[in-house]
Amino acid sequence: MKIVALNGSLRARSTNGAVLRSALALTDAAAATAGIRELPHFDPDLDHQGATPPAPVAALRRAVADADAVLVVSPEYAHGVPGVLKNALDWLVSSAEFLGKPVAVLTASPSPTGAEHAHAQLRETLRMMSADVVPDACRDLAAIAPKTDPDTGTVTDPDTLQELRTAMAALTAAAAAAATAAPTPHADQPQ
Numbered sequence: 001m002k003i004v005a006l007n008g009s010l011r012a013r014s015t016n017g018a019v020l021r022s023a024l025a026l027t028d029a030a031a032a033t034a035g036i037r038e039l040p041h042f043d044p045d046l047d048h049q050g051a052t053p054p055a056p057v058a059a060l061r062r063a064v065a066d067a068d069a070v071l072v073v074s075p076e077y078a079h080g081v082p083g084v085l086k087n088a089l090d091w092l093v094s095s096a097e098f099l100g101k102p103v104a105v106l107t108a109s110p111s112p113t114g115a116e117h118a119h120a121q122l123r124e125t126l127r128m129m130s131a132d133v134v135p136d137a138c139r140d141l142a143a144i145a146p147k148t149d150p151d152t153g154t155v156t157d158p159d160t161l162q163e164l165r166t167a168m169a170a171l172t173a174a175a176a177a178a179a180t181a182a183p184t185p186h187a188d189q190p191q
């Protein structure tokens, strides 16, 4: 099983990066983080049918298409989704990679009230994109800073690690179920 992760923070010592790293370390799945820093600004003029997508866009689409599940991790900026992550999602609206794909949304904030706005917005955007947002795989993690070690870039708080373990188990279970449910071609059908 393959999971691809997207992080809405580009910061080297990102607490969301720590959440991402620890969450992926708690699964047996092969995991990779998709680069979104180099994506051009979304432009519908570059996204019409038959257009050759810019190379970073093609790479992102391939990474999501090849994955069995997607982990979206993000901070909240000004009660919204960071532009870099929304930009990445906009490049994936017209292509079919997210259709029915099991997705976990993890948001993390130093705020005691968490990143509730960005969390809700991400889930709504992904739902609109026909992703399979797995409720049990989603968490909004509040007061995250002291629960991470910026030097190792990992989560250190045992309760948060347990939350992540549960969330990732729900994501991989949904991906396994989706793989079982996927129609297998008949032997006499051309592949």
Ligand SMILES: Cc1cc2nc3c(=O)[nH]c(=O)nc-3n(C[C@H](O)[C@H](O)[C@H](O)COP(=O)(O)O)c2cc1C
Pocket (backbone or CB within 6 Å): 009, 010, 011, 013, 014, 015, 016, 017, 074, 075, 076, 077, 078, 079, 080, 108, 109, 110, 111, 114, 115
């Ligand atoms: C431009 C900007 C806007 C922010 N707005 C919010 C906000 O609306 N809500 C919130 O909880 N935190 C907000 N923060 C604080 C971030 O949650 C905090 O910087 C967090 O550590 C960013 O995630 P990262 O550690 O993964 O980079 C904001 C930070 C920046 C730089």
